[in-house]
Amino acid sequence: MSAVEPGSREYSPSRMQYRWERIWLTPLYRSLIRTGVPVALVAMMAVGHFSKAETQAQLAMSVANARSMVENRPEFAVELMQIKGGSEALAQEVREAVPLTFPQSSLRLDLAALKADIERVDAVARADVALRGSVLEVRIQERLPVLIWRGADHLELVDATGARAGVVAVRDGFHHLPLIMGTSAQAAAPEALSLIAAAGPLRGRIRALRRMGQRRWDLVLDREQVIKLPVEAPVTALERVVALHSARDVLGRDVTVVDLRDGRRPVLRLSRAAVEELHRLRAIADEEEEG
Amino acid sequence: MTQLYETQRAMRARRRAALQRGVVAILDVGSAKIACMILAFDSSVQMNAQEGVSAMANHNAFRVIGVATTRSRGVRFGEVSTIEETERAIRTAVQAAQKMAGTRVDHVIACLSGAEPRSYGVSGDVALENGSVMEYDIGRVLAECDVPDTGFGRQVVHAMPVNFALDHRTGLSDPRGQIGNRLSVDMHLLTIDTHAVEHLLKCIKRCDLELAGFASSAYVSGISALVEDEQELGGACIDLGGGATTVSIFLKKHMIFADSVRMGGDLVTSDISQGLQVSAAVAERIKTFHGGVMATGMDDRDMIEIGGETGDFDRDRRKISRSDLIGVMRPRVEEILEEVRARLDGAGFNHLPGQRIVLTGGGSQIPGLEGLASRILGQQVRLGRPLRIQGLPQAATGPAFAASVGLALNAAHPQDECWDFNLPVAGGARQPLRRAMQWFRDNW
Numbered sequence: 001m002s003a004v005e006p007g008s009r010e011y012s013p014s015r016m017q018y019r020w021e022r023i024w025l026t027p028l029y030r031s032l033i034r035t036g037v038p039v040a041l042v043a044m045m046a047v048g049h050f051s052k053a054e055t056q057a058q059l060a061m062s063v064a065n066a067r068s069m070v071e072n073r074p075e076f077a078v079e080l081m082q083i084k085g086g087s088e089a090l091a092q093e094v095r096e097a098v099p100l101t102f103p104q105s106s107l108r109l110d111l112a113a114l115k116a117d118i119e120r121v122d123a124v125a126r127a128d129v130a131l132r133g134s135v136l137e138v139r140i141q142e143r144l145p146v147l148i149w150r151g152a153d154h155l156e157l158v159d160a161t162g163a164r165a166g167v168v169a170v171r172d173g174f175h176h177l178p179l180i181m182g183t184s185a186q187a188a189a190p191e192a193l194s195l196i197a198a199a200g201p202l203r204g205r206i207r208a209l210r211r212m213g214q215r216r217w218d219l220v221l222d223r224e225q226v227i228k229l230p231v232e233a234p235v236t237a238l239e240r241v242v243a244l245h246s247a248r249d250v251l252g253r254d255v256t257v258v259d260l261r262d263g264r265r266p267v268l269r270l271s272r273a274a275v276e277e278l279h280r281l282r283a284i285a286d287e288e289e290e291g
Numbered sequence: 292m293t294q295l296y297e298t299q300r301a302m303r304a305r306r307r308a309a310l311q312r313g314v315v316a317i318l319d320v321g322s323a324k325i326a327c328m329i330l331a332f333d334s335s336v337q338m339n340a341q342e343g344v345s346a347m348a349n350h351n352a353f354r355v356i357g358v359a360t361t362r363s364r365g366v367r368f369g370e371v372s373t374i375e376e377t378e379r380a381i382r383t384a385v386q387a388a389q390k391m392a393g394t395r396v397d398h399v400i401a402c403l404s405g406a407e408p409r410s411y412g413v414s415g416d417v418a419l420e421n422g423s424v425m426e427y428d429i430g431r432v433l434a435e436c437d438v439p440d441t442g443f444g445r446q447v448v449h450a451m452p453v454n455f456a457l458d459h460r461t462g463l464s465d466p467r468g469q470i471g472n473r474l475s476v477d478m479h480l481l482t483i484d485t486h487a488v489e490h491l492l493k494c495i496k497r498c499d500l501e502l503a504g505f506a507s508s509a510y511v512s513g514i515s516a517l518v519e520d521e522q523e524l525g526g527a528c529i530d531l532g533g534g535a536t537t538v539s540i541f542l543k544k545h546m547i548f549a550d551s552v553r554m555g556g557d558l559v560t561s562d563i564s565q566g567l568q569v570s571a572a573v574a575e576r577i578k579t580f581h582g583g584v585m586a587t588g589m590d591d592r593d594m595i596e597i598g599g600e601t602g603d604f605d606r607d608r609r610k611i612s613r614s615d616l617i618g619v620m621r622p623r624v625e626e627i628l629e630e631v632r633a634r635l636d637g638a639g640f641n642h643l644p645g646q647r648i649v650l651t652g653g654g655s656q657i658p659g660l661e662g663l664a665s666r667i668l669g670q671q672v673r674l675g676r677p678l679r680i681q682g683l684p685q686a687a688t689g690p691a692f693a694a695s696v697g698l699a700l701n702a703a704h705p706q707d708e709c710w711d712f713n714l715p716v717a718g719g720a721r722q723p724l725r726r727a728m729q730w731f732r733d734n735w
Contacts, residue, residue, distance in 0.1 A: 011383065012361075012379035012380065013386050018386055018499075021390070022389070022395045022499065025390075
């Protein structure tokens with residue numbers, strides 16, 4: 001053991017050195033310094049690099065470039081749209097509804113949206129869209145118009161379910177379809193069809209079915225005769241009228257309105273001339289009785 | 292006494308916390324060297340002395356994972372004299388030991404060799420309430436001990452119950468559960484200078500460490516250097532240190548006396564330095580390589596080159612014979628041993644059944660000391676080395692490390708001290724208040 005020599009080098013650790021050594025020997029700090037600090041440094045550098053606007057723009061551009069390069073490959077090209085089913089006019093309408101320019105990349109096509117777009121066309125009941133190689137195949141089920149509805153300023157074609165199958169300006173070409181009228185008469189289209197089916201011998205005389213107050217039907221015949229049908233069971237009521245007509249030829253007489261709204265009995269309204277004739281005949285009959 | 296009781300209890304709690312964490316440092320602050328040892332405790336081994344110890348008294352519970360010694364600075368006669376310098380030396384030792392252990396350490400158990408230890412034997416006496424010794428009776432009888440006036444600026448570092456007596460049966464080590472009417476206890480009280488402890492505490496605080504225990508160097512040297520028989524039958528341990536020589540007497544495995552002589556190896560070195568007109572460093576080297584206390588005819592012809600570092604290498608080729616060196620050293624060593632003899636006589640050592648004397652410490656390595664000591668101290672003298680503990684490097688197994696090793700053993704298995712028991716005076720005043728607080732907390 002040598003004694004202290006004056007001026008000898010100080011060998012004991014300084015207080016900072018000692019503390020640093022102790023921190024270094026603490027497992028938590030040690031792992032923090034050995035992994036945490038480098039990780040934080042790299043993360044900071046990355047954040048600093050990518051937070052610049054031009055770097056972000058460049059990155060976005062290169063991503064977009066890569067994407068379009070893949071999309072524009074000839075393997076993904078769609079050359080034409082083939083529409084199957086439906087008339088030529090409907091096909092033209094569908095082409096107008098989905099404005100696509102060909103050739104188109106199949107990666108950019110959204111078939112579900114396309115299908116929804118096509119089905120939004122009135123005359124299309126159902127559309128199936130599929131890619132077959134470079135052909136976009138559209139299979140269409142057309143809506144068949146069975147009724148024609150007249151509104152205030154236009155005519156609508158109505159299919160058996162009551163859905164709209166098209167809008168027309170004039171009735172030319174659709175004279176074979178029965179006419180319906182009245183607010184939301186389309187919604188009761190199935191009932192209208194069954195009424196027409198039940199009309200039997202009157203069918204040729206039907207001019208139109210008029211929906212009254214969105215709840216019941218008036219059957220308008222030629223010679224301005226009207227059959228007022230009840231809300232409940234209109235088909236049965238119509239069958240009664242048809243039976244009456246075939247037994248007594250009711251509608252062949254001078255009757256303007258057959259009212260069946262009261263379920264117990266039909267009420268007839270005669271024309272003005274018929275009423276006067278009836279009064280005259282009754283007066284003659286009374287004189288004969290007195291005389 | 293109450294305040295001391297609280298501080299010592301707090302220290303015990305810190306020691307337990309440190310052992311639970313598994314790492315604790317041992318710091319032997321001596322005048323010649325400062326040794327730091329880092330112990331790693333195996334948490335699976337039961338630590339609490341009161342809950343029973345393993346067969347090896349917990350000596351297998353720890354291993355040494357780091358040892359460092361550094362030349363002591365700022366410590367004289369086993370007391371801190373310059374806080375700044377001591378702090379630096381402690382830092383050096385702790386840092387090197389931490390580096391070897393590869394872990395940081397926060398709790399430290401320290402020992403000090405100087406600071407004028409004084410021993411007191413005190414006794415207490417209490418009547419048993421229900422005919423047998425209960426757990427709290429031990430605390431009561433310990434609290435009953437009449438503590439002598441230890442003087443101003445003195446602090447109790449050890450207060451060990453040495454012997455219990457129940458009615459007329461004495462020599463009981465654990466009277467719990469035994470039947471009797473009166474329980475009395477003999478307690479050994481060791482006080483040292485408060486300032487010395489405070490200065491050491493300040494040094495340790497400045498090193499960012501926490502004191503988890505404090506022991507007298509005399510006590511811990513005895514634990515490591517005395518074998519079991521010597522501790523049981525009566526033996527004295529003399530730790531010849533650099534600045535102070537400590538004396539401790541053991542009987543029935545308890546220390547019953549401790550003292551310190553403010554002379555040590557450094558004094559021998561300074562004698563050589565003055566007598567031979569050489570520097571302290573050269574004197575130290577000559578002492579350790581060639582020193583001795585028993586001269587023989589051979590030593591007259593054994594010439595030693597002093598080669599004093601005067602800067603004039605060509606002219607300064609002085610030589611002395613080994614007899615000359617012995618002639619310088621022997622009177623001083625004799626003086627130290629005679630002082631020790633006086634302390635032993637004062638403590639009544641020659642009334643003990645066994646009178647084995649064990650010399651340890653760095654100074655005990657002087658060749659021929661055994662013979663000289665047996666002339667002065669008595670026939671039954673031997674040189675003692677500390678017990679082997681796990682993981683201790685070869686370089687730290689010498690007698691100079693007796694106090695460090697003893698401190699490690701004591702940390703693993705501390706002997707019961709007064710503050711390990713619940714004293715009624717300390718706990719009595721607080722308990723009702725706490726109960727009232729508890730009641731308030733429960734009901735509102």
